[in-house]
Amino acid sequence: MGRSLHPGAWWLWALCLGTAATRTTNPLLLALLIAVSAYVVATRRPDTPWSRSYGAFVKLALAVLLIRLLFATLLGSPIPGTRILFTLPEAALPAWAQGIRLGGEVTAEALTFALYDGLKLATLLICVGAANALANPSRLLKSLPGALYETGVAVVVALTFAPHLIADVQRLRAARRLRGRPDKGVRGLLQVGLPVLEGALERSVSLAAAMDARGYGRTAQVPAAVRRTTAALTLGGLLGVCAGTYGLLTAEGGSYGVPVLLVGVTAALAGLKLGGRRSLRTRYRPDRWDLRAWLVVASGVAVAALLTVASVRDPAALHPGVVPLVAPTLPLWPAAAVLLGLLPAFVAPDPKEPS
Amino acid sequence: MIRFEDVSVTYDGAAEPTVRGVDFEVPEGELVLLAGPSGVGKSTVLGAVSGLVPHFTGGTLRGRVTVAGRDTRTHKPRELADVVGTVGQDPLSHFVTDTVEDELAYGMESLGLAPEVMRRRVEETLDLLGLAALRDRPIATLSGGQQQRVAIGSVLTAHPSVLVLDEPTSALDPAAAEEVLAVLQRLVHDLGTTVLMAEHRLERVIQYADQVVLLPSPGAAPVLGSPAEVMAVSPVYPPVVALGRLAGWTPLPMTVRDARRRAGDLKQQLENALKGRGELRDQPQTRRTRAPSEPHTPVGALHSLSVTRARIQALRTIDLTITPGETVALMGRNGAGKSTLLNSLVGLVKPSSGTVRLGEAVPHRTAPRDLVRKVGLVPQEPRDLLYADTVAAECAAADKDAGASPGTCRALVTELLPGVTDDTHPRDLSEGQRLALALAVVLTARPPLLLLDEPTRGLDYAAKARLVAVLRGLAAEGHAIVLATHDVELAAAIAHRVVLLADGEVIADGPTADVVVSSPSFAPQVTKILAPQQWLTVSQVRAALPPEAAS
Numbered sequence: 001m002g003r004s005l006h007p008g009a010w011w012l013w014a015l016c017l018g019t020a021a022t023r024t025t026n027p028l029l030l031a032l033l034i035a036v037s038a039y040v041v042a043t044r045r046p047d048t049p050w051s052r053s054y055g056a057f058v059k060l061a062l063a064v065l066l067i068r069l070l071f072a073t074l075l076g077s078p079i080p081g082t083r084i085l086f087t088l089p090e091a092a093l094p095a096w097a098q099g100i101r102l103g104g105e106v107t108a109e110a111l112t113f114a115l116y117d118g119l120k121l122a123t124l125l126i127c128v129g130a131a132n133a134l135a136n137p138s139r140l141l142k143s144l145p146g147a148l149y150e151t152g153v154a155v156v157v158a159l160t161f162a163p164h165l166i167a168d169v170q171r172l173r174a175a176r177r178l179r180g181r182p183d184k185g186v187r188g189l190l191q192v193g194l195p196v197l198e199g200a201l202e203r204s205v206s207l208a209a210a211m212d213a214r215g216y217g218r219t220a221q222v223p224a225a226v227r228r229t230t231a232a233l234t235l236g237g238l239l240g241v242c243a244g245t246y247g248l249l250t251a252e253g254g255s256y257g258v259p260v261l262l263v264g265v266t267a268a269l270a271g272l273k274l275g276g277r278r279s280l281r282t283r284y285r286p287d288r289w290d291l292r293a294w295l296v297v298a299s300g301v302a303v304a305a306l307l308t309v310a311s312v313r314d315p316a317a318l319h320p321g322v323v324p325l326v327a328p329t330l331p332l333w334p335a336a337a338v339l340l341g342l343l344p345a346f347v348a349p350d351p352k353e354p355s
Numbered sequence: 356m357i358r359f360e361d362v363s364v365t366y367d368g369a370a371e372p373t374v375r376g377v378d379f380e381v382p383e384g385e386l387v388l389l390a391g392p393s394g395v396g397k398s399t400v401l402g403a404v405s406g407l408v409p410h411f412t413g414g415t416l417r418g419r420v421t422v423a424g425r426d427t428r429t430h431k432p433r434e435l436a437d438v439v440g441t442v443g444q445d446p447l448s449h450f451v452t453d454t455v456e457d458e459l460a461y462g463m464e465s466l467g468l469a470p471e472v473m474r475r476r477v478e479e480t481l482d483l484l485g486l487a488a489l490r491d492r493p494i495a496t497l498s499g500g501q502q503q504r505v506a507i508g509s510v511l512t513a514h515p516s517v518l519v520l521d522e523p524t525s526a527l528d529p530a531a532a533e534e535v536l537a538v539l540q541r542l543v544h545d546l547g548t549t550v551l552m553a554e555h556r557l558e559r560v561i562q563y564a565d566q567v568v569l570l571p572s573p574g575a576a577p578v579l580g581s582p583a584e585v586m587a588v589s590p591v592y593p594p595v596v597a598l599g600r601l602a603g604w605t606p607l608p609m610t611v612r613d614a615r616r617r618a619g620d621l622k623q624q625l626e627n628a629l630k631g632r633g634e635l636r637d638q639p640q641t642r643r644t645r646a647p648s649e650p651h652t653p654v655g656a657l658h659s660l661s662v663t664r665a666r667i668q669a670l671r672t673i674d675l676t677i678t679p680g681e682t683v684a685l686m687g688r689n690g691a692g693k694s695t696l697l698n699s700l701v702g703l704v705k706p707s708s709g710t711v712r713l714g715e716a717v718p719h720r721t722a723p724r725d726l727v728r729k730v731g732l733v734p735q736e737p738r739d740l741l742y743a744d745t746v747a748a749e750c751a752a753a754d755k756d757a758g759a760s761p762g763t764c765r766a767l768v769t770e771l772l773p774g775v776t777d778d779t780h781p782r783d784l785s786e787g788q789r790l791a792l793a794l795a796v797v798l799t800a801r802p803p804l805l806l807l808d809e810p811t812r813g814l815d816y817a818a819k820a821r822l823v824a825v826l827r828g829l830a831a832e833g834h835a836i837v838l839a840t841h842d843v844e845l846a847a848a849i850a851h852r853v854v855l856l857a858d859g860e861v862i863a864d865g866p867t868a869d870v871v872v873s874s875p876s877f878a879p880q881v882t883k884i885l886a887p888q889q890w891l892t893v894s895q896v897r898a899a900l901p902p903e904a905a906s
Binding site: 048136138153157171172174175176177178179180181182191192194195203206207208209210211212213214215216217218220280281282283284285 | 405406407410411412431432433434435436437439441443445448449451452453454456457460461462463464465466467468469470473474477493509510513698701702703722723724726727731732734738739740742752753756757796797800
């Protein structure tokens with residue numbers, strides 16, 4: 001795979017596409033965004049277990065869309081519509097459930113609105129799925145500050161646990177068949193619960209032993225003064241972040257919010273940096289943030305920025321009308337802007353090519 | 356390099372120390388083998404070297420263990436990480452990252468080595484272990500032998516002066532085991548690494564050992580010496596030593612080559628013995644095949660069976676017929692399709708094309724309740740079959756599952772596992788005892804076809820001998836047995852027929868003697884020593900010799 005692109009670049013690119021998706025409800029633009037991310041995934045994803053998660057994200061997005069449509073059908077919608085498609089029998093609800101409607105008229109406008117809205121959410125999910133497929137989550141760890149690295153390893157180990165657990169459940173349920181008990185159904189699942197947990201516990205203990213024996217958690221001696229400063233900076237910084245956020249969100253705190261937040265963030269970052277001294281770790285072949293990473297991020301940022309501008313300049317094109325119902329048209333300039341997101345398919349290294 | 360000074364280890368809650376009076380020294384650059392029956396504390400001794408005993412496992416360690424001058428009492432495992440590399444029994448539970456290259460670098464990152472040093476050592480290690488072509492592969496997709504090599508590589512990159520290995524070849528096929536042992540040999544010779552390793556399959560490793568530390572029984576003091584000295588008194592010994600003891604050779608041969616040089620007389624004796632009885636020279640095999648009897652209807656039949664799983668063709672057009680009373684050994688590399696074949700016989704795997712029949716029944720369409728009376732499988736991990744928390748409860752459940760009269764399973768357990776009480780927890784049984792319990796549970800339904808997946812993994816020679824006796828008895832009663840195994844000695848001892856699989860295809864199928872004799876990696880030691888005569892096991896040789904010669 002040569003040296004792959006910095007995973008952070010992929011995440012930024014995908015999040016920018018996601019941001020762009022939140023700026024519009026035009027189904028043609030959203031479909032174009034999905035197509036762009038899918039094309040990049042198809043051409044640039046490496047052949048690894050985590051990259052197969054893209055399919056799962058697409059299915060999840062589809063499920064979200066369907067659920068949104070189902071709710072709009074069953075529970076009605078605040079959108080005033082005139083074109084009635086069909087009428088469901090309406091359930092009479094008691095007085096305390098006022099404002100909730102069950103069944104009733106289903107209008108084309110309400111369904112279209114739900115479709116646009118659901119599609120927006122689905123696009124967002126697919127963009128996250130693309131990032132997940134393109135960048136190995138554990139490589140992203142390597143970019144964490146030293147002080148957080150060991151926590152990060154613990155998180156990643158915990159994440160890889162889920163697939164092992166599923167494999168264990170499957171194996172033990174299969175083994176039930178060998179005892180002459182049904183291998184399907186909920187009871188079967190419950191009875192293997194205890195052995196599965198036992199197995200998981202045993203595996204984590206032996207992994208912990210192996211990690212310990214390989215030097216996980218070795219620390220350097222640091223002077224007491226440095227340790228105390230680290231603690232003070234981190235704690236103070238976090239307090240500052242809390243106070244600053246509170247200031248930003250309340251009406252009267254507008255004046256002190258931003259400066260306190262900035263000071264807090266700076267102090268916390270300094271604390272992390274200082275805390276990194278305790279860790280002896282070095283990095284093996286960290287991913288470099290190179291020109292290609294800049295280009296990938298730039299293409300994502302461009303899409304997000306241009307769509308934001310477009311949504312301000314020409315809201316009608318990006319939010320096609322639902323009442324009255326009109327057919328959405330493809331606005332030329334925003335569509336061209338979305339196509340900029342294809343850049344990674346040409347500049348990112350091809351994982352299938354040996355290098 | 357490693358020094359044990361009167362060490363004893365007592366785990367919390369145990370009345371007796373697990374090991375006692377351990378007092379020996381491993382000099383630098385030697386390969387030392389830790390041998391002994393199961394349950395004598397081999398893993399405890401290994402764990403004491405890396406400091407995991409007692410820092411990680413708990414318990415009390417008396418005495419002193421020093422490694423490269425560092426006392427394990429004052430140094431935690433992570434502080435010994437740069438001098439001791441430890442590889443446990445299961446390489447999969449050793450891996451922290453998900454690709455080969457990152458795994459090799461992980462230990463060095465923890466030690467804080469400079470990036471350019473790490474880069475150089477990763478490349479060196481990739482070459483040393485022959486892993487260069489696999490550097491970007493996710494570890495989960497590697498074969499067993501490759502994973503074991505990655506596990507060894509991942510501790511080697513830290514350049515430890517001591518390497519501690521627990522059963523490095525037990526789960527591997529003969530070829531992969533040789534691969535791993537060749538690497539160890541190279542480390543000892545080229546880098547002067549000190550290696551301490553425990554292994555049940557002595558026939559694979561004894562020839563590489565400079566010294567052997569024998570733990571003869573639980574709590575007994577270890578015996579240290581050259582392989583030949585220790586093997587003369589050891590309760591566990593490989594077939595080559597068994598043959599040497601039988602023929603009275605001193606010093607005992609450790610390698611097939613040694614033994615072959617001295618085997619001239621023995622071969623002559625065997626030839627004379629057979630001639631004297633007016634029997635043919637290929638006598639041993641005819642005795643191994645079943646007595647010709649009325650044609651049997653097969654208990655299991657595969658017809659052009661193909662199985663595709665996750666886009667990989669695990670089995671390709673397999674034809675196989677299993678008749679009652681016959682014992683078939685399935686052999687082949689890790690990943691050749693042995694387990695898939697067994698699983699398709701119990702309906703855990705659906706055929707992609709072709710058919711599987713158990714008599715009239717189609718396994719994957721048969722309800723589990725009826726299936727247990729047609730076929731029984733003891734999986735690779737017998738623990739998977741056991742759910743209850745006492746032996747008695749397990750037996751009662753087995754009787755109920757199989758619809759057998761109460762007490763059937765308990766009677767089988769008593770027969771296979773004399774001396775196990777009703778209230779023992781299956782988890783507290785040794786590996787061999789657990790296998791016997793699982794076997795009893797499966798046999799409760801009296802299936803005419805019995806399948807075993809890798810039954811001798813983790814068994815010592817005594818447990819293996821008991822298993823052989825049990826399986827022979829079952830075959831004599833008319834059970835058909837199919838076992839997937841890497842253990843050539845086991846196959847030689849009980850199989851009538853050997854089926855070799857490679858890449859999901861049958862590449863050889865015939866009487867044991869014909870198949871294993873012609874294959875260098877699957878031939879048992881006795882066959883190699885006494886070639887061109889075709890003997891498979893020591894007990895055959897013992898039976899053929901006139902009584903006065905086998906003194």
